[in-house]
Amino acid sequence: MGRGTKTTKKPAAESTAYDESKIKTLSSLEHIRLRSGMYIGRLGDGSNQDDGIYILLKEVIDNSVDEFIMGHGSTIDITIQGNRLSVRDYGRGIPLGKIVECVSVINTGAKYNTEVFQFSVGLNGVGTKAVNALSEDFMVQAFREGKYARADFSRGNQKDEKKGKSQEKTGTLISFVPDPEIFPDYRFNLEFIEERLWNYAYLNSGLTLRLKVLDENGKTLTAEEHESSGTKKNGWQVFHSEKGLQDLLEREVGDELLYNISYYKAQHLEFAFTHGQSYGETHWSFVNGQFTSDGGTHLSAFREGLLKGVNDFYQKSYSGVDVREGIVASVAVKLESPVFESQTKNKLGNTEIRSWIVQETREAVADFLHKNKTAAKRIQDKIINNEKLRKELNVVRKEAKEAAKKIALKIPNLKDCKYHLGDKKRGEESTIFITEGKSASGSMVSCRDVYTQAIFSLRGKIQNxxxxxxxxxxxxxxxxxxxxxxxxxxxxxGLRYARIVISTDADHDGFHIRNLLLTFFLSFFEDLVVQERVYILETPLFRVRNKQETRYCYNLKERDEALKAIRNPEVTRFKGLGEISPNEFGQFIGEDIRLLKVNIRTIKGLHETMDFYMGKNTPDRKSYIMQNLLDVSD
Known part of the structure; x- marks a missing residue:
C-alpha cells in the first residue's frame, strides 16, 4: 500500500446482510441448470459412460421405451449428427395441447397415472425437463391423428410453437444439442451409446432400436467410417433381441459355459444364469430398464432365491459361496413404484419386494433343474468342486495368516488413509495407489491426502x-x-477403497508391472473391473519451463505445443515417478488428477486374450510382437 492511502473495513453486519432482497425464487428449469448434478449425476466430457450427455439421451429414450412397454410402437430411431441427438418413436405421441408443459413444467406428465404407465423409471417427472433445461437447442414434436404440434426451446426458454396438419406416423420426435456451457468440450463415444442400446434391446424383447450416424451435411456415415456392434440395414444399425436376458448372457459369455443358460420370464421378474470358468460372481441387474450397477434388494433377493432353489432340488444345505462361485447372471424387475438410493438410480432400495422375488426365483430354479438333467448334473459337479477348492483354500489361507502374524502386526508397505469405502463421510473418495517400489511412492506419501488416499508399495515385478x-x-x-x-x-x-489406482512408471518395466496387476485382477477379482473400480494413473512425461511459466506435458503433442509457447524453455523428461518431487507431485494426485478407467466391453473371449498376452510364449505371440514393434528411440 502506498503512503497516505487509507482503507475502511466494511462492517461485518453490512457485508453479510440477510433480508428479503437475498431470497431468490428460481423456476424449475433454472434450478435444474443451477444444480444440474442433482438431476443427472456427473457432468463429464463424454469419456465416461455415466457422463451427463448420455444420461440426457437415456431420459429421452426411456420415454419411448415406456410407450413400447405399454404396447405402442415397436421401433425407436436414434440419429446423431455432430452434437445433435434425435429420438423418434412411433407410440401414441404426446397430446398436442400439452407438449410445452410436458417438457418444461416439473411434475407434469402421464407417468403419475398407473393406468397409462405402469413400469416407468422416470417417476420423478423431470426427465425431458432436464434435457430441455440443459440443452443449447431443444425441439419436441408430436404427431397424432393427421396433425402435429411443435415447440422449440433454448436452455429451457421457449422460442417458438407451431401446430398444423401432418402426414407423419403417430409418435414423438425429440431433438437436442447438449449445452456446452454445462458440458464443455464434450464428444460422444459411439461405443457407450451402442452398449446402452443393446441393454434396451435385451430388456425389451421384440423392441427394435435403430441408430444412424450422419456427417455435418446429413450424409449417412458408412461402416468403414465408424464401427458398430449392431446389424446394419439400409444405413441403420439395428439392435434387436428376441430372447432378452438370455441373449445378453450369450453375448457376454459366449462359449465359456458349463451348461445351457437357464432363462425365466414372468410379468414382473426376468432372469438368466449359467456358470462359467471365472472366479467370483458376475451380475447385471436392472429395474424398469435402468441398469443398477450397485445392485440392491432385487439382486440380493435373486441370489437368495437361487440358493434356496438349488438346495430344494438336491435336498442339500450347500453354502451360497459354493453355489454362486463362477456364476454369470442377469436379473430384471418391473415395479410400479421403484425407490432408488440415489438420483442416478444405481441401487434399488425397495424392501417389500424381497419375499416374492425369493419365492418366484426359488420355484423357477427348481423347475429348471427338474427339466434339465444335464445342467443339474453339471451344476452339482461345479458346487462340489467349489466346495473342495474352498476347503483347500481355507487351509492355505490359515497358513498364510499365521505366517503374516509372525512377520508383522500390520500390512507391510501400506500407508493407509482414515476414511474407507462404506464410510458416510468421504468414503466414495477413498483411493489406494499401487506403486512400483518405495522410491516411486516416496513422493506420493508426503503430498497425499491422508484422509482419503492410501498407498501400497510393490517391491518390483509381481508373479504372473x-x-x-x-x-x-x-x-x-x-x-x-x-x-x-x-x-x-x-x-x-469387503473392498476398502472406492478406487484402485495402478501407479507405475511410463517405461517398459512399468508397463509390464501394469499388465501383471491387470492379469491378477482379471483372473481372480474380475468384478472389480466390471464395477469400474480399477484405474491407471496418468502422470506427466515432460516438464517444460522457464522462469515465468511451467507446463507439465503428458504426451509428445503437449510437449511440442509447450515448446512453441514458452521462450527459451528447459525440458525435463521424467523417467520414473520417483524423479518427480513431492512439491510437484501433489497436483497430479489432487484435483487435477488424470485417471484412465480400466474396463472390458465383454467378458466373452477374455480368457483367450489373456492367454495370448500373458500365457506361455508362443510363435503367434512372437510374430505379433515383431510385427507391431515401435521405434521408441526418441
Missing part, C-alpha cells in the same frame, strides 16, 4: 498369475499383502 489357482495368492507374500490391504480376501464386498 495367469493360469494359476487362487491358492497361489496365499503362497505369494506380496500378492497376499496386497489382497489384504484391499480387503478382498473374502470377496469384493
Amino acid at each position: 498369475m495367469f493360469g494359476r489357482s487362487q491358492a497361489a495368492i496365499y503362497k505369494n507374500e506380496e500378492l497376499y499383502n496386497m489382497m489384504m490391504a484391499l480387503g478382498i480376501e473374502n470377496g469384493i464386498e
Whole structure:
C-alpha cells in the first residue's frame, strides 16, 4: 500500500446482510441448470459412460421405451449428427395441447397415472425437463391423428410453437444439442451409446432400436467410417433381441459355459444364469430398464432365491459361496413404484419386494433343474468342486495368516488413509495407489491426502498369475499383502477403497508391472473391473519451463505445443515417478488428477486374450510382437 492511502473495513453486519432482497425464487428449469448434478449425476466430457450427455439421451429414450412397454410402437430411431441427438418413436405421441408443459413444467406428465404407465423409471417427472433445461437447442414434436404440434426451446426458454396438419406416423420426435456451457468440450463415444442400446434391446424383447450416424451435411456415415456392434440395414444399425436376458448372457459369455443358460420370464421378474470358468460372481441387474450397477434388494433377493432353489432340488444345505462361485447372471424387475438410493438410480432400495422375488426365483430354479438333467448334473459337479477348492483354500489361507502374524502386526508397505469405502463421510473418495517400489511412492506419501488416499508399495515385478489357482495368492507374500490391504480376501464386498489406482512408471518395466496387476485382477477379482473400480494413473512425461511459466506435458503433442509457447524453455523428461518431487507431485494426485478407467466391453473371449498376452510364449505371440514393434528411440 502506498503512503497516505487509507482503507475502511466494511462492517461485518453490512457485508453479510440477510433480508428479503437475498431470497431468490428460481423456476424449475433454472434450478435444474443451477444444480444440474442433482438431476443427472456427473457432468463429464463424454469419456465416461455415466457422463451427463448420455444420461440426457437415456431420459429421452426411456420415454419411448415406456410407450413400447405399454404396447405402442415397436421401433425407436436414434440419429446423431455432430452434437445433435434425435429420438423418434412411433407410440401414441404426446397430446398436442400439452407438449410445452410436458417438457418444461416439473411434475407434469402421464407417468403419475398407473393406468397409462405402469413400469416407468422416470417417476420423478423431470426427465425431458432436464434435457430441455440443459440443452443449447431443444425441439419436441408430436404427431397424432393427421396433425402435429411443435415447440422449440433454448436452455429451457421457449422460442417458438407451431401446430398444423401432418402426414407423419403417430409418435414423438425429440431433438437436442447438449449445452456446452454445462458440458464443455464434450464428444460422444459411439461405443457407450451402442452398449446402452443393446441393454434396451435385451430388456425389451421384440423392441427394435435403430441408430444412424450422419456427417455435418446429413450424409449417412458408412461402416468403414465408424464401427458398430449392431446389424446394419439400409444405413441403420439395428439392435434387436428376441430372447432378452438370455441373449445378453450369450453375448457376454459366449462359449465359456458349463451348461445351457437357464432363462425365466414372468410379468414382473426376468432372469438368466449359467456358470462359467471365472472366479467370483458376475451380475447385471436392472429395474424398469435402468441398469443398477450397485445392485440392491432385487439382486440380493435373486441370489437368495437361487440358493434356496438349488438346495430344494438336491435336498442339500450347500453354502451360497459354493453355489454362486463362477456364476454369470442377469436379473430384471418391473415395479410400479421403484425407490432408488440415489438420483442416478444405481441401487434399488425397495424392501417389500424381497419375499416374492425369493419365492418366484426359488420355484423357477427348481423347475429348471427338474427339466434339465444335464445342467443339474453339471451344476452339482461345479458346487462340489467349489466346495473342495474352498476347503483347500481355507487351509492355505490359515497358513498364510499365521505366517503374516509372525512377520508383522500390520500390512507391510501400506500407508493407509482414515476414511474407507462404506464410510458416510468421504468414503466414495477413498483411493489406494499401487506403486512400483518405495522410491516411486516416496513422493506420493508426503503430498497425499491422508484422509482419503492410501498407498501400497510393490517391491518390483509381481508373479504372473495367469493360469494359476487362487491358492497361489496365499503362497505369494506380496500378492497376499496386497489382497489384504484391499480387503478382498473374502470377496469384493469387503473392498476398502472406492478406487484402485495402478501407479507405475511410463517405461517398459512399468508397463509390464501394469499388465501383471491387470492379469491378477482379471483372473481372480474380475468384478472389480466390471464395477469400474480399477484405474491407471496418468502422470506427466515432460516438464517444460522457464522462469515465468511451467507446463507439465503428458504426451509428445503437449510437449511440442509447450515448446512453441514458452521462450527459451528447459525440458525435463521424467523417467520414473520417483524423479518427480513431492512439491510437484501433489497436483497430479489432487484435483487435477488424470485417471484412465480400466474396463472390458465383454467378458466373452477374455480368457483367450489373456492367454495370448500373458500365457506361455508362443510363435503367434512372437510374430505379433515383431510385427507391431515401435521405434521408441526418441
